[in-house]
Amino acid sequence: MTQAAMKLGRPKALLDNRTHYCPGCGHGVVHRILAEIIDEWDIRDSCIGMAPVGCAVLAYQYLDIDMCEAAHGRTPEVAAGVKRARPDKLVFSYQGDGDLAAIGTNEIVHVANRGEPISVIFINNAVYGMTGGQMAPTTVPGQKTTTSPKGRSITGEGYPLRVCELLATLEQPAYIERCVIGTPNKIRRTKNAIKKSFRVQRDLKAFSLVEVLSPCPTYWRVPPTKAAEYIETYMEEIFPPGIIKDTTK
Amino acid sequence: MAVKTQEKVLVTGNVAAAEGAVRAGCRFYFGYPITPQNDVPEYMSARMPEVGGTFVQAESELAAISLVHGAAAAGARAMTSSSGPGLSLKQEGISYLAGSELPALILNVQRGGPGLGDVRCAQGDYFQATRGGGHGDYRLIVLAPHTVQETCDLAHEAFDLAETWRCPVLILSDQQLGQMMEPVRLPTMKDVPRVQDHPWALTGAAGGRERRIVKSFYWRPGELEGFNQRLRAKYETMENELPRWEEDAADDAEIILVAYGTSARITRDATRAARDAGIKAGLVRPITLWPFPAEPLVAAAKRGARFLVVEMSWGQMIEDVKLALYGHPAPLDLYWRAGGGVPTVHEVAEQIQRIARE
Numbered sequence: 001m002t003q004a005a006m007k008l009g010r011p012k013a014l015l016d017n018r019t020h021y022c023p024g025c026g027h028g029v030v031h032r033i034l035a036e037i038i039d040e041w042d043i044r045d046s047c048i049g050m051a052p053v054g055c056a057v058l059a060y061q062y063l064d065i066d067m068c069e070a071a072h073g074r075t076p077e078v079a080a081g082v083k084r085a086r087p088d089k090l091v092f093s094y095q096g097d098g099d100l101a102a103i104g105t106n107e108i109v110h111v112a113n114r115g116e117p118i119s120v121i122f123i124n125n126a127v128y129g130m131t132g133g134q135m136a137p138t139t140v141p142g143q144k145t146t147t148s149p150k151g152r153s154i155t156g157e158g159y160p161l162r163v164c165e166l167l168a169t170l171e172q173p174a175y176i177e178r179c180v181i182g183t184p185n186k187i188r189r190t191k192n193a194i195k196k197s198f199r200v201q202r203d204l205k206a207f208s209l210v211e212v213l214s215p216c217p218t219y220w221r222v223p224p225t226k227a228a229e230y231i232e233t234y235m236e237e238i239f240p241p242g243i244i245k246d247t248t249k
Numbered sequence: 250m251a252v253k254t255q256e257k258v259l260v261t262g263n264v265a266a267a268e269g270a271v272r273a274g275c276r277f278y279f280g281y282p283i284t285p286q287n288d289v290p291e292y293m294s295a296r297m298p299e300v301g302g303t304f305v306q307a308e309s310e311l312a313a314i315s316l317v318h319g320a321a322a323a324g325a326r327a328m329t330s331s332s333g334p335g336l337s338l339k340q341e342g343i344s345y346l347a348g349s350e351l352p353a354l355i356l357n358v359q360r361g362g363p364g365l366g367d368v369r370c371a372q373g374d375y376f377q378a379t380r381g382g383g384h385g386d387y388r389l390i391v392l393a394p395h396t397v398q399e400t401c402d403l404a405h406e407a408f409d410l411a412e413t414w415r416c417p418v419l420i421l422s423d424q425q426l427g428q429m430m431e432p433v434r435l436p437t438m439k440d441v442p443r444v445q446d447h448p449w450a451l452t453g454a455a456g457g458r459e460r461r462i463v464k465s466f467y468w469r470p471g472e473l474e475g476f477n478q479r480l481r482a483k484y485e486t487m488e489n490e491l492p493r494w495e496e497d498a499a500d501d502a503e504i505i506l507v508a509y510g511t512s513a514r515i516t517r518d519a520t521r522a523a524r525d526a527g528i529k530a531g532l533v534r535p536i537t538l539w540p541f542p543a544e545p546l547v548a549a550a551k552r553g554a555r556f557l558v559v560e561m562s563w564g565q566m567i568e569d570v571k572l573a574l575y576g577h578p579a580p581l582d583l584y585w586r587a588g589g590g591v592p593t594v595h596e597v598a599e600q601i602q603r604i605a606r607e
């Protein structure tokens with residue numbers, strides 16, 4: 001087996017279960033990143049994850065760690081409850097854009113504002129995937145969804161919500177970065193960002209969030225091979241990748 | 250507060266519930282301000298740090314119950330409290346707690362409804378408390394104190410019940426019971442770790458043990474039905490083992506009154522007044538509203554007793570009395586006031602006399 005092939009093998013913390021994700025979906029990549037970090041840092045015994053309501057509702061089917069579900073949008077508060085009870089554990093909340101930026105806007109703002117020392121992985125694919133492709137708060141202007149059949153109009157439906165920038169106005173969050181599941185370099189950067197988020201929690205006991213612009217070819221109605229291009233063309237301008245806030249330096 | 254070192258204290262029902270929970274090992278309280286339960290979060294905000302506990306004033310009732318969800322999943326004895334409109338919001342999280350079979354303590358200091366209603370005494374949350382309250386099939390263990398002492402004692406016992414049955418416990422109090430002061434003999438401080446390593450609790454999968462998942466989601470065909478069957482079987486066992494009630498001169502009573510909480514205090518005085526007037530009246534006071542104590546009612550019905558239910562709602566608990574008496578028909582009356590009206594002893598005594606004359 002070549003070195004490259006070994007690297008492509010399945011991380012131990014990623015369970016050998018066939019995922020329910022569509023072809024080209026970004027969730028599998030982010031799950032793998034989490035599993036790689038859990039393996040590399042050997043933190044299976046100290047890592048506790050929160051699965052959201054949404055496409056990643058079954059995240060616990062794939063990650064070999066203790067996990068909890070949460071009601072739609074309440075994910076970071078359930079995570080905060082776990083973290084308050086077990087402050088020595090590394091706790092992350094894994095959420096989509098409907099969960100975090102619509103029904104759970106209140107929760108994410110206040111968890112961040114209280115500086116709860118958890119890591120939030122925020123998957124932004126600009127659409128409600130699990131329920132069949134409805135408009136999300138992050139749906140880009142003009143984007144057609146099952147509830148914006150003529151394309152999202154700013155009048156009446158508003159602009160896409162920029163969660164990172166919103167949370168960056170708060171005092172307590174220590175680190176907020178927006179990443180992309182696209183080219184291998186962008187994926188590597190995503191992994192580094194999640195690692196940094198875990199370090200911020202472990203070492204600084206502070207709140208951090210990593211937003212991941214993530215492909216949903218099924219409900220964007222593009223082939224998986226065009227998904228990375230779609231993100232670059234339609235999403236990155238509205239949701240510019242990069243470090244949005246970093247007080248750790 | 251002075252409460253912590255004294256054995257006998259004069260406190261409100263709300264503070265009694267809070268201190269009872271603290272002495273049961275509750276080290277996590279998450280709440281939100283709503284009248285008439287505000288002295289619970291106020292008390293806990295000072296008390297929790299004294300015992301090495303955690304207090305969070307959440308941004309919403311949804312957040313408060315979600316924090317309970319997380320702390321309970323991690324093995325903590327966690328509590329929240331609220332009143333009517335706040336309980337409506339908490340129902341989401343309570344359904345998840347029940348679906349995840351997590352222990353927790355929820356205190357509802359009932360006020361008048363529907364809607365915003367008012368902040369006066371009422372018992373209109375009976376259905377919400379005893380029928381599950383949120384979405385899906387589930388029950389809570391519902392405890393109904395009628396004195397400040399009993400509020401403290403039931404809060405002190407609640408976590409043991411919740412953990413034994415892996416079922417949230419709801420204490421159904423009301424505005425008068427919550428806000429009035431009575432002397433309380435405080436129970437002992439239980440020796441419970443801040444978080445417990447229950448076999449289901451999220452602790453981090455140490456030592457290569459199998460991972461644990463705290464969830465209520467069952468998506469494979471038939472899986473959820475199987476879970477519901479198991480849950481129902483558990484509730485059936487609880488229905489056999491948990492019902493608890495108190496009787497007052499019910500043994501030979503020809504008229505049995507049924508009431509809980511503040512209504513029960515008033516009704517007890519009315520039945521005693523009726524006894525003084527030569528009417529054989531007695532009280533059955535359910536302490537568990539779920540499971541509802543059918544046994545003393547059936548026994549009285551078999552004796553030929555007739556029944557009068559007194560409640561501060563249009564007639565919610567009377568449905569459980571009817572269910573209890575199913576197959577044992579007996580004359581059944583209801584006297585109710587709702588929307589902040591509290592029955593007087595005189596009113597209830599008049600009802601007893603009316604029934605006695607019929």
